[in-house]
Amino acid sequence: MAVHETYTCQDCGFEFTDGDENFFYNPDTHEIVVFVLLFSTVGISDGSKIKGHIFESYCKHCDKFIKTFYIDTTDCPQYNSEEIIDIVKTGIKNSLKKIKNETITKINEINEIKSRKKYTIEKKPYFMTADTMNHLAELSQEEQEMFLEGKEDIYVNFIELEDCDYRANIQDFDSEKEAIEYCKSQAYRKFVTKINHEILWRRDYLKKELKYIYHVDYWNFKENTDIDTISCPKCGNEVYKFINADYPCPKCEGKLIITHTICAD
Numbered sequence: 001m002a003v004h005e006t007y008t009c010q011d012c013g014f015e016f017t018d019g020d021e022n023f024f025y026n027p028d029t030h031e032i033v034v035f036v037l038l039f040s041t042v043g044i045s046d047g048s049k050i051k052g053h054i055f056e057s058y059c060k061h062c063d064k065f066i067k068t069f070y071i072d073t074t075d076c077p078q079y080n081s082e083e084i085i086d087i088v089k090t091g092i093k094n095s096l097k098k099i100k101n102e103t104i105t106k107i108n109e110i111n112e113i114k115s116r117k118k119y120t121i122e123k124k125p126y127f128m129t130a131d132t133m134n135h136l137a138e139l140s141q142e143e144q145e146m147f148l149e150g151k152e153d154i155y156v157n158f159i160e161l162e163d164c165d166y167r168a169n170i171q172d173f174d175s176e177k178e179a180i181e182y183c184k185s186q187a188y189r190k191f192v193t194k195i196n197h198e199i200l201w202r203r204d205y206l207k208k209e210l211k212y213i214y215h216v217d218y219w220n221f222k223e224n225t226d227i228d229t230i231s232c233p234k235c236g237n238e239v240y241k242f243i244n245a246d247y248p249c250p251k252c253e254g255k256l257i258i259t260h261t262i263c264a265d
C-alpha cells in the first residue's frame with residue numbers, strides 16, 4: 001500500500017505531494033523501473049538485486065525537484081558502492097531516454113493518424129432510446145410502422161481512435177448528404193480534441209520527468225539518520241534530504257503542514 005501525502009507551506013504556499021516511489025534495476029533492459037507499492041506490483045522487483053526507495057527534495061537555487069535513489073544494499077554485497085551507483089545512474093539515463101523516445105514516437109504516430117483523417121460512414125436502423133421504446137409499445141402495429149417509416153441513422157466514425165463518432169437521424173435533415181456532413185463535422189471535432197489531448201498528456205508526462213534532477217546514494221538508513229541535507233547534484237548547494245512535516249519548507253524555511261493524504265492499494 002502507498003501513502004501519498006501533500007505538504008503545504010503555511011508561509012509561501014509551496015506545495016508538494018510525496019510520490020512514495022520505489023525502484024529496481026532491470027538487468028535485461030539496463031533500465032531503472034520506478035513503481036509504487038500496490039497489490040498489483042507486489043513482487044515486481046523480486047528478480048533484481050539492485051533496488052531501493054526514492055525520496056524527493058527540492059533545490060530553490062535550481063528551482064528543480066531532486067529525486068534521490070537510495071539503494072538498499074542488502075542484496076548486493078558483490079558490488080562496491082561506486083559500482084552500484086554507476087549501474088543505477090546509467091539505468092536512470094536509459095529509462096529517461098526510453099521515455100523521451102516513446103513520447104516522440106507516439107506523438108509522430110498520433111500526428112500521422114491526424115493527417116490521414118480516416119473515417120467510415122454507415123447507415124443503421126433508427127437508434128431507439130428507452131423512452132421511444134415505451135412510446136412505441138403503446139401504439140398499434142399501424143402507428144408503429146408510420147412512426148418508424150423512413151427513420152434511419154447516419155454514423156460517422158473516425159477510426160483508429162476510440163469514441164470519435166457521431167450519430168444523427170437522417171429525417172432531421174433536408175438530405176442524407178447534409179446529415180453526413182453534419183455528423184462528419186461533429187465526429188471530426190471529437191477526433192481533433194482527442195488527438196490534441198493525447199499529445200498534451202504525453203508532453204506533460206515528459207515535462208514532469210524532466211523537472212527532476214537525479215541523485216543516487218548508496219545508503220544505510222540506520223547509520224545516516226543524523227544527516228539532514230544532501231548537496232544538490234546540479235549546483236552543489238545544501239538542500240534538505242526530504243520534504244515532509246519534520247523539515248522546514250525548502251523554499252522559505254517556513255512550516256510545512258500535511259494538507260492531504262491519499263492511500264492507494
Ligand SMILES: [Zn+2]
Pocket residue numbers: 009010011012013014249250251252253254255
Ligand atoms: Zn515556504
Ligand SMILES: [Zn+2]
Pocket residue numbers: 059060061062063232233234235236237
Ligand atoms: Zn541546485
